[in-house]
Amino acid sequence: MNTQHRIYALKNLPPEVVAVTFAKCSRSPETFDQIAAELTAEKSAAFNKKWAVNYGHGSVAEHAFMNIAIENVSLMAVECLQSNRLGSYTEKSSRYQIYNRERIYVPNILNNDPELKQAYLATIHQLFDVYEKSIEPIKGAIEKLYPNRAGDPEAVWQAKIKSKWIDVCRFLLPNAVLANLGMSVNARTMEYAITKLLSHPLEEARHLGADLKRVALEITPTLVKFADPNEAYILNEQYLRGKAWSLAQDLKAPEFTGDNKLSVELVDYDADGEDKILAGLIYKYEPISFNAALAKVRSLPFAEKETMFRTVLEKLRNIYDKPPREFEYPYYTFDVLLDQGAYYDLKRNRIMTQTPQLLSGEYGYYTPRLFSQVGLGADYTNAMDRAHQTAKLIAKKYPYEAQYITTKATARRFVMKMNLREAFYFVGLRSRQGGHFMYRRVAQMVYDQIARVHPMVAKYIMVDKS
Structure with a gap:
């Protein structure tokens, strides 16, 4: 019997063959390369159909991996796709690229209402008129705010400050703009993602699911x-949307937030969280009950x-050094109000539970001060007011499609629930310099709320308040 330690890569095998190779090790004494050598695509498909499909052994599908390139889908469709948190995504960044008014999604359902479609397109063009008009003035203002004191070469300095002026201009972008993204995912997660997309109220999401x-x-014909x-x-979806509407009729309508009101409210947390962490750390090393450790x-x-x-x-060197797993015991639930652009970035922190509301314009929008400082305050306000008026007009018939005409400046409300271990990473990552100024403030406010209720442990969260 060969007992030699071996670690090796399975190369040049179709994803479904890889999945079956690993699955068969539970019953076969042969080595992985021996198992793989006996398999064909047809044998693998038959195995997957029997075990993964018919008998529900979904873990088999997790070994079949695929990399998918997705081009020219709207930000709303990307948001639908990225709600599948077990996938890996990289997309076109609105912090580093300038967008084009020709790359816009227009919902097909608006073809049923020419007046709404005309209002939609006219609003898109007004937003882009101001967006394009703002680029050079905002860039110039940023250059004055962040002069090249280090004496860097011009190209290096411009690269350093580029995201700062694009961060401001991007507030005008509607959620209808098209983006590209790469997706890496296993077949089990892909199956669930496709099912969710095919069941989504947005036609574009359903088309994305079909594609x-x-x-x-x-790539994986069976799984x-x-x-x-x-x-x-x-x-x-239909029942809960109707039920929510009926139950909310006697509740206070949201107040218009005006300019730049950002809110992070801690609505629930584990008061014994710090004690539970320490109890878990003791429990891990001694044969005692958790209740005894907690007492x-x-x-x-x-x-x-x-x-x-x-x-x-104190031994943790940076945000990539993780606290022990027991720091996942305490949970914090935040009710957050911020701009859609910042939410769109924060949604990628997926080791948490997020419940976003539909984008409706009910909470108003945010206005960076630089627009007024460069003489574009009125242009910005007029474009943003029109976007929200158009969104409310479309929402009377098509509430989901109305989201396309809202912008990255639109105030978005969502619940964000995370454990303390994730909070260490979230705050450290999202508060540091180089991040967008809106989500930096959210991360700082999350830290403040945790520090208020759990000061012993919060002092070790690496928050950047500069």
Whole structure:
């Protein structure tokens, strides 16, 4: 019997063959390369159909990986796709690229109403008129705010400040602009993503789901074959939207927020979170019950608890050094109001639960001060007011499609629930210099809220308040 330690790559094998090769090791004594040598695409398809599809062993599909290029889909469709948090995504950045008014999505459903379609297109053009008009003045203002004091070559300096002026101009971009993204995902996650997209109220999302299924079938012919619209998802969306409307009729309507009101409210947290972390760390190393460990921690003096946290956390060098897994015990739930552009970036922090509201314009929009400083304040306000008026007009018939004409400046409200371990990373990543100024402030406010309720541990979160 060969007991030699071996680690090697399985090369040049179709994804479904890889999936079956790994799946067969549970019952076969042969090595992986021996198993793979005996397989064909046909044998692999038959195995996947029997075990992954018929018997529901979905973990088999997790070994079949695919890389998909997606081009010319709207930001709204990208948001739908990226709600599948187990995929990996990289997309065109609105912080580093200038957008073009010709690359816009127009919902087909507006063809049923020529007046609404005309209002939609006219609003798009007004937003882009101001967007294009603002680029040089905003860029010039940023150059004055961030002069080249280090004496860098012109190209280097311009590269350093480019995101700063694009960050301001991008507030005018509607959510109808088209983007490109790359998606890396296993077949199990892809099947669920396709099912969700095919069941989505937005026609564009459904078309995206159909296209993804067509391409995925070329790579994994068996494992995504039965990804179809899910009646439960469709009916639940319809029921809950109607139920929410009926229950909210006697609740206070949202106040118009005016300019630049950003809100992060801690609405729920685990009051015993710090004690539970320490209890978990003790429990891990001794044969005792969790309740016994928790009772012991609660009896400890404050100074001893502080010492334990300091000893564990002061060794972390940067945000990529992770606290122990037990820091996932405490959870924090935040009700957040910020601009859609910042939300669009923050949604990529996926080790959390996010519940966003539809983009409606009900909360107003944000106005960077630089627009007024360069003489474009009225142009900006007129374009943004028109976008929200058009969105509300379209929403009377098509509430989901109305989101396309809202902008990155539109105030978006969402619930964000994360554990403390994720908060270490989220705050450290999103508060640091170089990030967009709006989500930096959100990260700083999240830190402030955690520090208020759990000061012992919060002091070790690497927040950048510069």
